[in-house]
Amino acid sequence: MEYEPSLEVVPVVEMMENIKEEFLFPQRISLAMAYVPYQPFNNLYDPETSLKRGTIFKALDMPFMGGKGLRK
Amino acid sequence: MNNDRAQMLRRLQEADFAMYEAVLYLDGHPTNKMALAFYDKAAKAYCDLKEKYEMTYGPLTIQNASGPSWTWIQGPWPWQNEMEE
Numbered sequence: 001m002e003y004e005p006s007l008e009v010v011p012v013v014e015m016m017e018n019i020k021e022e023f024l025f026p027q028r029i030s031l032a033m034a035y036v037p038y039q040p041f042n043n044l045y046d047p048e049t050s051l052k053r054g055t056i057f058k059a060l061d062m063p064f065m066g067g068k069g070l071r072k
Numbered sequence: 073m074n075n076d077r078a079q080m081l082r083r084l085q086e087a088d089f090a091m092y093e094a095v096l097y098l099d100g101h102p103t104n105k106m107a108l109a110f111y112d113k114a115a116k117a118y119c120d121l122k123e124k125y126e127m128t129y130g131p132l133t134i135q136n137a138s139g140p141s142w143t144w145i146q147g148p149w150p151w152q153n154e155m156e157e
Contacts, residue, residue: 039097039100039101041097041101041104041106041107041110042106044110047083047086047087047089047090047114047117048086050086050089050090050093051085051086051089051090055093056089056090056093056094057093
């Protein structure tokens with residue numbers, strides 16, 4: 001039986017909106033394994049902002065908000 | 073440390089950081105063309121800035137410390153670093 005991964009359950013944040021779904025995950029994945037979505041190389045900060053935010057990737061600029069997971 | 077120098081050092085740190093971000097990405101995505109192009113650009117920016125900085129203010133790393141005299145000891149020492157942020 002083929003397992004059809006549902007992208008619905010993946011917490012795809014707004015930064016991933018413009019990425020085609022097939023690039024996020026391999027089409028066939030195994031159960032009971034943890035996966036990290038494919039990270040695209042786009043949406044970059046300029047060097048000055050990058051150093052301040054600690055990442056060049058806007059999508060990875062995720063400050064810890066005390067467990068609330070909200071962006072400021 | 074004067075303002076120009078601090079500013080230039082800051083630009084250098086930014087270029088260095090951008091370059092290493094690309095390095096980390098490329099470790100996991102070694103054939104990504106955009107990342108490769110970004111790395112090339114960032115590495116060149118870093119080298120250019122470093123050269124420019126060292127020409128004006130002296131060596132940042134020991135490999136470039138040699139000269140007519142031992143330029144490494146020309147200040148400021150780390151504990152004399154007044155650059156803040």
